Amino acid sequence: MKKLYGVIGAPIEHSMSPLIHNDAFHQKGYNAHYQAFHVEPKNLKEAVVGMRALGVSGFNVTIPHKEAIIPLLDEVDDAAGRIGAVNTVVNRDGILFGYNTDGRGYVEALKEITSLSNKRILIIGAGGAARAIFYTLAQEEGIQVDLYNRTASKSADLIHEFSLGHLAQTISLDEAIERLGDYDVVVQTTSVGMFPKTDESPVPLKKIKQGAVFSDIIYNPYETKLLKDAKVLGAVTQNGVHMFAYQAALAFEHWTGHLPDTDRMKKLVKEQLGGISC
Ligand code: NAP
Secondary structure (H helix, E strand, O other): OEEEEEEEEOOOOOOOOOHHHHHHHHHHOOOEEEHHHEHHHHHHHHHHHHHHHHHHOOOEEOOOOOOHHHOHHHHHHHHHHHHHOOEEEEEEEEEEEEEOOOHHHHHHHHHHOOOOOOOEEEEEOHHHHHHHHHHHHOOOOOOEEEEEEEOOHHHHHHHHHOOOOOOOOOOOHHHHHHHHHHHOEEEEEOOOOOOOOOOOOOOOOOOOOOOEEEEEEOOOOOOOHHHHHHHHOOOOEEOOOHHHOOOOOHHHHHHHHHOOOHHHHHHHHHHHHHHOOO
C-alpha cells in the first residue's frame, strides 16, 4: 500500500516540501506520497489524532506548530526537547516520535562552504530558527557564537538557557555594525528581507572580514539584500535553500533510513524560485 507523508502548517499553500519529497520518493523508488495540509492552531490536536488514526507514516511540522506539537507526541528526542521545537514526526507502529532537523540541517549546509573550527560566528536573530541553529552550533568544538537580536533580552535568555555564557555573548545593533569585521561567519536568521519586503536588511554593512561567510536562511527572495551587500564587499554567500534542502533530507532519512540527493532538492527549489547562483 502507498505510504502517506505530509507537512502541517498555516499558511502552507506555498510550501516547497511536497515538490522535493515527492521527487525524492520517486527517485528512490518508494511507493509513497507527500501532501501539504493546512492546519489552523485550533485544529492541531485533532490533526495529530487524525494523522495517527489514518496511519500516516511521517510528517513535517512548520509555522506555527513546531512548539505546540510537542505535548501531543509520544516521544521527543533530546535535541528537539532542548530546542523546544519539532519539525519532523515519525510514526513507528502508532507511536509518534518528534525530531528537529532544522539545526543539524543548517550546520550541515554551512559546513559545505566553511570549516567551523576556531571560527567567530555572529547569529542575527533569536527566534525559533535561531534557537535550533544556536543550540546545534554550540555543540561544535572551539567556536565562539555571539548573538544580535532586535529584542536583546531574547538573545540573552538563549545564552543563559543553554548555559553558554563562556562562549557566547549578546551584542547590540551598534556593536554588530562596528564589530562585523571581527566575524568569520555571519548567520542571518530573522525574517527581515523576506518577500515582499526585499529591500530591507537587519544590519547595514560597513566593513566585513576578508573572506567572511554570510549565510541567510531566507530563500524567498533567492538572494536577500544582506547577501547582495555582503557579496559586493567580497563575502562568500549562502542562501536559505541549502538549509531547507538539508533539513528536508534529514527528515527523509528519519522516515526511510536513506538520505536523498540534496543537490537535486536544491536544484528543484531554485528552479521553482527562478533563482540565480547563491
Ligand atoms: P520567529 O521565531 O518568528 O523569529 C523571528 C526573528 O526575526 C526574531 O529574532 C525577531 O526579532 C526578528 N525580526 C522580525 N521582524 C524584525 C524586524 N522588523 N527587525 C528586526 N528583527 C526582526 O521566526 P523563525 O521561525 O525563527 O523564522 C525566521 C526566518 O527564517 C523566516 O524568514 C523563515 O522563513 C526562515 N526559516 C528558514 C528555514 C530554512 O529551511 N531555510 C527554516 C526555518 C525558518 P524579535 O525577537 O526582536 O522579535
